[in-house]
Amino acid sequence: MASSLVADGLEARPSVERFSTHELGPTLERFQTSGLLEEGRINLxxxxxxAERLGDRWEGRQEQIYHHVERTLTRHLEGGGFFQRVSPTDYLVVQxxxxxxxxxxxxxLYLRELLSHFLGGAAPEAADVMEVTSLSGGRIFAAGIDPDYAAAAARTEPPVLPLEPDELPTPWNPFVAADGRTLRVSCQLEPVFELRTFAQIGFRIARRVLLMPGEIELSPQELRNLTTADIEKVDLATIARGVSRLRSEQGNAKQPTLFLPVSYTTLSSQRGRGPLIARFKEATRGVEKGLICEINDIEGVPGSALAAATVLIKPFCVIVVGKLREAPGRSPEDLRGVRLQGVAFEAGMHPLDHGEFTAWAERAVVNARAVTxxxxxHGLSGPEFLGLAGLAGASHASLGARRAQAPSLAASGA
Structure with missing residues (x-):
């Protein structure tokens, strides 16, 4: 139901359809039942x-403008709110x-700051803020606000009761990337085993980033080509989706630990760390021994820069691991001296023949153990490869989600 716009003599303003975005329908509809929409606390x-002032230059400067807008909103919201670009010129803001x-x-205030930055100021009528009244089926309806009335009413407005963490909307998924594509983050849980005892020590969040519609998975190179702001959204969506899935599948049972993937780009960004750390703290509630942070996309990162990022995240987890995109074909010397507590890599399409797998794993493990x-x-094809990975010298391994099951001693070769 649309929120009421009549309060203390304020005239109701007509709701108009601002934009339709069917790809974001499932994301937006989560706010229909949150209470925030009914209370008129969601804005555009x-x-x-x-866009009008820039004219023909708007299209060429969009990515630069989006980057500044999102950096500004992130700074103001400080992890206590959410925003999502829902059209070429509209941002949905939830506080x-x-x-x-x-x-x-x-x-x-946020919009006036943006107008001042890009236009050197603007007339009051350029302050285009609207109250969202409906988010049904990806169709966004909104009504204009009265800035003077809002300013007066805000001075006497009682404080709101804070929502419980579980009631807060998850970070945007799907979301509109800077280049206009709609992306969705999909997560699966892979059980992780300690290979001396074959005891399961928790789960690893394995993610895929999909292009919508069609659910076409982005390649590693396409992921690297995303803007910093989009990579941050992927990381936040990954943690939120993974933690939500863990709770739905495991109930109230706490796991020993949880492997959280985080991009180096987000970890090294001052604006990205605040929301990221907030998600780490929330995820900690579901584990007994603490979180394991896996820093992704570390190839080519100078050791000193990676070491600095490691120090920043270490207080919020028990172990920090460097994650390689594939099995190392040589010693990853860039990681020497970084003080990572482990190196992880994807098994990918590893050999299925046991002899070939053992030779492949031994080479990769020897190279990795040169620095840790x-x-x-990660992502072994079946339980039978756990024992072989352990014999090759690996300390831990996860099973690909489609083959995930606890290993028997016979299957593991123990």
Whole structure:
């Protein structure tokens, strides 16, 4: 139901369909039942004034503008709110900690800051903030706000009751990338085993980033080509989706630990670390011994820079691991001296013949152990390869989600 726009004599303003985005329908509809929409606490910030002023230059500068807008919103929200670009010129903004009019005033301040940056200021009518009234089926309806009334009402507005962490909407998934494509993060849980005893020590979140519609998986190179802001969204969506899946599949049973993938890009970004650390703290509630952070996309990163990123995340997990995209064909010397507590890599399409697999695993493990003691192989094709991975010198391994099951001693070769 649309929120009521009549309060203390304020005239109701007509709701208009602002934009339709069917790919984002499932994401937006989560707010229909959150209570935030009913209370009028979800807003749209419009960049129309910037687009109109730039004219033909708008298209060529879009990515630069989106980057600045998202950096500005991230700074203001500080992990306590959410935003999503839902059209070429519209951002949906949710601030669970603010009342209706305080949220409107905040959005007006954010937009005026953006207009000042891009246009050197703008007339009051350029402050395009609207209250969202409906988010049904990907169709976004909104009504204009009265800035003067909002400013007066916000001064006497009572504080809102904070939502419980479980009630907060998850980071955007799917989301519209800077280049206009709609991306969705899909996660599966892979059981992780300690290879001396074959005891399961928890799960690893294995993710895929899919192009919508059609669910076409992005390649590693395509993922690297995403903007910093989009990579941050992928990381936040991965943790939120993975933790949600863990709770739905495992119930209230705490796991010993959970392997969380994090991109080096996000970890090294000052704006990305705040929301990331907030998600780490939330994920900690579901494990007994702590989190294991796997830093992804580390190929080519200078050792000193990676070491600095490792130090920053270490207080929020028990172990920090460097994650390679594939089995190392040589010693990863860039990781020497970084003080990582392990190196992980994807098994990929590893050999299925046991003899060939053993030779492949031994080469990879020897190369990895040149810089660390613990070596983790992810995504093995079946339980029978766990024992072989252990004989090759790996300390831990995970089973690919489609083949995930506890190993028997016979299957493991023990």
């Amino acid at each position: 910030i419009g960049l129309n004034a910037i 669970p900690g603010l009342g209706k009019f305080s949220a409107q005033v905040s959005c007006l 003691r613990s070596v983790i192989i």
